[in-house]
Every structure is written in structure tokens, then in C-alpha cells.
Amino acid sequence: MEYQAKYITEDIKLSCYEDKFFKSDVMFGQHMLIWFLSGETKIIRPEGSYLFRKGDIFLIPRNQLATIINYPKDGQPHKTVVMHLTTDWLRSFYAKQSVKPFTEDEQGIRHYSGHPLLESCLASLVPYFDMKDLPADLANLKITEAVTILRSIDQGIDNVLANFEEPGKIDLADYMEKNFMFNLPMEKFGYLTGRSLTTFKRDFKKIFATTPQRWLTKKRLDLAHYEFVQKKKKPIDVCYEVGFENLSHFSFAFKKQFGYAPSVLLAGEV
Structure with missing residues (x-):
């Protein structure tokens, strides 16, 4: 498998799988906002399976189990822009907000495909992956922009992003x-x-x-x-x-x- 990744910072990357397929069972320690450029991904969760293709935008909440299967599609590699929304960054962001989140029983994958503001925000990152000298504080500005857009289009997103509890003892x-x-x-x-x-x-x-x-x-x-x-x-x-x-x-x-x-x-x- 040939895998390539370009980084603006460790929290924003352009991910590319050239080979036939890649499969992994994962638990993401951070929220991940993903925009598809090409290829196809099948994500298997306890509640069912999801299929994502070119143009799709979705968020995978942290501490969720998933099987990820990546494929090339129509002769194009599996390529995505990935933004990690880390707990440290979100704590700092929400310290300035008046938010009282409640814990959702199920934090499934959230879909945002077709939203022009969010797509424009993520698309604007692509030219930066080929630059050596990046503007100062670029990543923070872009993550702030993305989270601000998410909060404007998803009324329940604060209950996901502003929830900093670790897993407790459960059944x-x-x-x-x-x-x-x-x-x-x-x-x-x-x-x-x-x-x-x-x-x-x-x-x-x-x-x-x-x-x-x-x-x-x-x-x-x-x-x-x-x-x-x-x-x-x-x-x-x-x-x-x-x-x-x-x-x-x-x-x-x-x-x-x-x-x-x-x-x-x-x-x-x-």
C-alpha cells in the first residue's frame, strides 16, 4: 500500500491512499472533520454502515469505534482533507463561549455534504499543502473558521465538541x-x-x-x-x-x- 500525507500542521492533513484498498479498526482520540476529494470510504459502526464519496463532508466524534475501509474510485486515489479537532484546542475555544453541553447517548457520524460555507473553508486549505512558508497561525484560523461554521449549521454540535468527559464505567x-x-x-x-x-x-x-x-x-x-x-x-x-x-x-x-x-x-x- 502506498500512502502519502501532506501536513499544514499535525492537525490538518491531505491524506492519499494510492493502492487498491486500506482497512483499519480504529478508535479516534480526537474529533475528525473529513472532506472527500476522490475515492470511496465505507465506515462500519454499531448502528450501521456508511458510504462516503467525492464531495462528502462528515465528522467522526472522538472515542467512537469504527471499521474504516478506503478504496480508490474511477481511477482516482482515495484522497481526503482531514481536520483534527483536538480536546486541547476545543477547551480553549469553548472557554470563551457560554455553552452548557449535555451528553448525548449516541454520538454517531454527522453529515454536512453540500454545505457551501463548510466546503469553501475546507477547499481553501488545498493550496497550502504545497507551500513551504505558511502564514502564521493559519491552522488556528482555519480550525476556528470550520468550528464556527459547524456551530451555525448544526444546532447539536456543541453537545459533541464541548463535551470533554472521558468514558466512565458502563455496562x-x-x-x-x-x-x-x-x-x-x-x-x-x-x-x-x-x-x-x-x-x-x-x-x-x-x-x-x-x-x-x-x-x-x-x-x-x-x-x-x-x-x-x-x-x-x-x-x-x-x-x-x-x-x-x-x-x-x-x-x-x-x-x-x-x-x-x-x-x-x-x-x-x-
């Missing part, structure tokens, strides 16, 4: 049932459920009577079986959507679990 069983398809380190699952790694493993064993890895593997394979039977999806698509990193490992694990390969199931020979 472990409910969280894992909703997020098992994301292939993250156990430390991340612990953090997102408000637990240390040791406490996470201990609580998990009490609830599920098995180890996290064994439980996750079975849940992912059961979901894959359902996707094959009910939706007739391709193995390559199911593999990545349920949390596996490569097709060969997925096929091996699937056959070990069920006694037959995905191709046999799809052919109706079971």
Missing part, C-alpha cells in the same frame, strides 16, 4: 454485544468501558464465563455465518466487516468453527 455486556466486530486491543475496550485492562478481563470472565478473545472470535464467526445465509454477501466483504484482518485467517477460522468453508455454505451445499 460491559451491553457494550461488547454492540461493538464486538471491531478488532481493537483489549486495553482499548477496557478504556471505553471505564476499566483498566485487569478489571476488564476480570469483569468479562464473570459475565461471559470465557476469555475476551474466545468470545470475540465466536461472535464474529456467528455474525459472518448469518451474513452468508441471510444476505449472501461475498467472503471478502464479510471478512472485514466482522472484524478479521485477512481473508485466509477468516476462512481458516470459519471452517474450524463450522466444519465447512464459506464457499461451501454460499453454494448451498450445507
Whole structure:
């Protein structure tokens, strides 16, 4: 995979994937505002899947789990302008505002495609990626502009951007049932459920009577079986959507679990 990135600062970048595809299970530590220049991205979240293409603008809130699958499209690479809205920057910004945010139960992806002011703000960044000597305080000015526009077009955005709480201890069983398809380190699952790694493993064993890895593997394979039977999806698509990193490992694990390969199931020979 050939990946290239150009930076105005570490918080504003032009991201480009030239190769066939890139997949990652991630938890973003900061809010990310993204504008698509070319290519295609499929984002899988507990509430469903999203497909983004050229011209789309969206914001992914921090501390949200997602599977990101990037593709080239129509002969063009996957290319995006990405703006990180960091907690430190937002704290400073909102210290000057009279805002009392409330915590939303679900902070899903927020869509802003087709808004001329926001698109103009992000498009104005592109020429700067090829400049060596940048105007002082450019990044701060552009991030301020973007956040100001977001606040004018999205009445609920302050509840996302001005919420600086860290994950508290939550219902472990409910969280894992909703997020098992994301292939993250156990430390991340612990953090997102408000637990240390040791406490996470201990609580998990009490609830599920098995180890996290064994439980996750079975849940992912059961979901894959359902996707094959009910939706007739391709193995390559199911593999990545349920949390596996490569097709060969997925096929091996699937056959070990069920006694037959995905191709046999799809052919109706079971």
C-alpha cells in the first residue's frame, strides 16, 4: 500500500491512499472533520454502515469505534482533507463561549455534504499543502473558521465538541454485544468501558464465563455465518466487516468453527 500525507500542521492533513484498498479498526482520540476529494470510504459502526464519496463532508466524534475501509474510485486515489479537532484546542475555544453541553447517548457520524460555507473553508486549505512558508497561525484560523461554521449549521454540535468527559464505567455486556466486530486491543475496550485492562478481563470472565478473545472470535464467526445465509454477501466483504484482518485467517477460522468453508455454505451445499 502506498500512502502519502501532506501536513499544514499535525492537525490538518491531505491524506492519499494510492493502492487498491486500506482497512483499519480504529478508535479516534480526537474529533475528525473529513472532506472527500476522490475515492470511496465505507465506515462500519454499531448502528450501521456508511458510504462516503467525492464531495462528502462528515465528522467522526472522538472515542467512537469504527471499521474504516478506503478504496480508490474511477481511477482516482482515495484522497481526503482531514481536520483534527483536538480536546486541547476545543477547551480553549469553548472557554470563551457560554455553552452548557449535555451528553448525548449516541454520538454517531454527522453529515454536512453540500454545505457551501463548510466546503469553501475546507477547499481553501488545498493550496497550502504545497507551500513551504505558511502564514502564521493559519491552522488556528482555519480550525476556528470550520468550528464556527459547524456551530451555525448544526444546532447539536456543541453537545459533541464541548463535551470533554472521558468514558466512565458502563455496562460491559451491553457494550461488547454492540461493538464486538471491531478488532481493537483489549486495553482499548477496557478504556471505553471505564476499566483498566485487569478489571476488564476480570469483569468479562464473570459475565461471559470465557476469555475476551474466545468470545470475540465466536461472535464474529456467528455474525459472518448469518451474513452468508441471510444476505449472501461475498467472503471478502464479510471478512472485514466482522472484524478479521485477512481473508485466509477468516476462512481458516470459519471452517474450524463450522466444519465447512464459506464457499461451501454460499453454494448451498450445507
